[in-house]
Amino acid sequence: MLYADFMSSTLPPFPTPQEPVEEKPVLLELGTGTDESGLRADAARNRARLLDAAARLVAEHGAAGVTMEAVAAAAQVGKGTVFRRFGDRTGLLTALLDHSERKFQASFLSGPAPLGPGAPPVDRLRAFGCAALRRAADDLELQLAAEPCPDRRFVLPPRQLRYRHVVMLLRQAVPDADCELLAQTLMSYLEPALIFHLTRQCHMPMERLQAGWYDLVARVTGTAGPC
Amino acid sequence: MLYADFMSSTLPPFPTPQEPVEEKPVLLELGTGTDESGLRADAARNRARLLDAAARLVAEHGAAGVTMEAVAAAAQVGKGTVFRRFGDRTGLLTALLDHSERKFQASFLSGPAPLGPGAPPVDRLRAFGCAALRRAADDLELQLAAEPCPDRRFVLPPRQLRYRHVVMLLRQAVPDADCELLAQTLMSYLEPALIFHLTRQCHMPMERLQAGWYDLVARVTGTAGPC
DNA sequence: TTACGATCCGGACCGAGGTCCGTTTAATTT
DNA sequence: AAATTAAACGGACCTCGGTCCGGATCGTAA
Numbered sequence: 001m002l003y004a005d006f007m008s009s010t011l012p013p014f015p016t017p018q019e020p021v022e023e024k025p026v027l028l029e030l031g032t033g034t035d036e037s038g039l040r041a042d043a044a045r046n047r048a049r050l051l052d053a054a055a056r057l058v059a060e061h062g063a064a065g066v067t068m069e070a071v072a073a074a075a076q077v078g079k080g081t082v083f084r085r086f087g088d089r090t091g092l093l094t095a096l097l098d099h100s101e102r103k104f105q106a107s108f109l110s111g112p113a114p115l116g117p118g119a120p121p122v123d124r125l126r127a128f129g130c131a132a133l134r135r136a137a138d139d140l141e142l143q144l145a146a147e148p149c150p151d152r153r154f155v156l157p158p159r160q161l162r163y164r165h166v167v168m169l170l171r172q173a174v175p176d177a178d179c180e181l182l183a184q185t186l187m188s189y190l191e192p193a194l195i196f197h198l199t200r201q202c203h204m205p206m207e208r209l210q211a212g213w214y215d216l217v218a219r220v221t222g223t224a225g226p227c
Numbered sequence: 228m229l230y231a232d233f234m235s236s237t238l239p240p241f242p243t244p245q246e247p248v249e250e251k252p253v254l255l256e257l258g259t260g261t262d263e264s265g266l267r268a269d270a271a272r273n274r275a276r277l278l279d280a281a282a283r284l285v286a287e288h289g290a291a292g293v294t295m296e297a298v299a300a301a302a303q304v305g306k307g308t309v310f311r312r313f314g315d316r317t318g319l320l321t322a323l324l325d326h327s328e329r330k331f332q333a334s335f336l337s338g339p340a341p342l343g344p345g346a347p348p349v350d351r352l353r354a355f356g357c358a359a360l361r362r363a364a365d366d367l368e369l370q371l372a373a374e375p376c377p378d379r380r381f382v383l384p385p386r387q388l389r390y391r392h393v394v395m396l397l398r399q400a401v402p403d404a405d406c407e408l409l410a411q412t413l414m415s416y417l418e419p420a421l422i423f424h425l426t427r428q429c430h431m432p433m434e435r436l437q438a439g440w441y442d443l444v445a446r447v448t449g450t451a452g453p454c
Numbered sequence: 455t456t457a458c459g460a461t462c463c464g465g466a467c468c469g470a471g472g473t474c475c476g477t478t479t480a481a482t483t484t
Numbered sequence: 485a486a487a488t489t490a491a492a493c494g495g496a497c498c499t500c501g502g503t504c505c506g507g508a509t510c511g512t513a514a
Binding site for chain 1: 371374377378380381382404405407408409411412415416418419420421423424425428429435436438439442443446447449
Binding site for chain 4: 068088
């Protein structure tokens with residue numbers, strides 16, 4: 001199934017008021033070039049300036065300082081341009097995370113085992129969680145700020161990609177289970193908001209979260225335990 | 228540990244600009260009377276009118292129609308009053324859900340088994356999930372609209388109460404596990420945003436979600452399975 | 455080089471959440 | 485009943501996300 005088919009058959013029609021022009025990919029598409037493909041020269045230039053300005057603002061004032069107007073001003077660009085390019089604030093923040101997300105995607109899609117192909121599914125699952133935890137822990141603030149409203153949270157390409165990956169691994173590990181639901185459960189453990197709560201508000205060390213992931217994978221897949 | 232102690236030791240200092248006056252409870256406190264206790268007569272009256280107006284707006288225009296100004300106008304009250312009373316939009320929406328939430332709390336704290344005390348922990352856990360799923364399914368829209376920003380999501384009294392309940396049950400069922408983390412995992416399965424995605428966007432029937440909960444509880448507690 | 459159409463730009467504009475502070479009012483004390 | 489004070493009130497005001505559309509700009513074709 002093509003990506004577009006999958007999305008359009010899954011999503012109800014979203015009435016996007018001022019259709020953003022790109023930012024649909026975020027799905028790993030090796031070899032097709034950068035995000036600026038198909039953009040007019042000035043548009044590509046402005047896009048780069050905007051991302052640059054946004055990153056600068058994050059570095060200086062944190063994610064909260066990333067105001068659409070501030071970004072526009074810092075990039076010496078009109079406000080409307082920001083929205084045309086990225087759709088909304090969430091889109092801009094997501095674009096900032098896009099680079100590292102793609103690296104992560106590449107590593108579990110085609111990187112070295114055990115994260116990538118080659119290892120047994122349970123091992124890959126364990127590795128996946130660790131990598132996801134690490135990724136969530138770095139720039140947690142940005143991830144939180146980029147969290148979309150509830151009704152889009154589960155249908156964004158990066159999430160869908162991760163989800164399908166986990167479903168695939170689960171199908172291999174526990175063929176008779178409801179792998180869709182189990183996958184959602186596992187993914188929830190890696191949710192930035194939860195990581196934030198556990199580490200920043202409950203002061204749990206990352207080692208504990210990681211051990212918790214191993215334990216969870218073991219319980220869900222029926223591995224190990226006093227059997 | 229007192230509730231206030233728990234919260235203040237858990238939370239970083241939140242700079243609440245215009246301190247809301249109540250809405251701290253939401254924690255079941257049998258016998259202390261309604262929410263209007265300690266409020267000045269006019270304040271209590273306005274609170275009631277506001278909740279009434281808000282409920283009317285929800286019924287007429289959905290949760291999206293609940294504008295702070297609209298509520299204020301419909302209750303014939305100043306806008307500032309709404310914020311003074313409920314803190315923010317989330318607080319108002321939460322207050323709308325408070326009644327049913329308390330009923331739910333009462334049912335698992337002191338209602339009849341297996342949801343209430345008396346049944347084995349795993350049975351209580353199963354019943355808890357079913358009740359929570361049902362509750363999330365009713366007025367899903369309101370629950371989504373009432374979702375707080377990520378850094379408060381896990382520290383609100385209702386959530387904490389549910390969480391501690393699940394932790395307690397887990398400690399009885401699997402004493403040697405990291406019950407805090409397992410509890411968070413189980414709770415994530417009941418998150419309104421996820422329920423919304425699965426039922427409304429993936430069109431799963433509730434029966435499947437319920438079966439998924441039973442299965443999840445079984446796996447997490449090590450119950451059943453081909454042992 | 456010119457002409458043309460699609461794309462992009464920019465900033466005025468709007469709505470909604472949230473804040474501030476001078477004024478009013480309910481409870482309490484004398 | 486008058487005085488006092490803490491609490492509540494209300495709406496002007498601010499910020500920020502998001503929209504709109506007339507005008508500028510780019511790419512292209514003649």
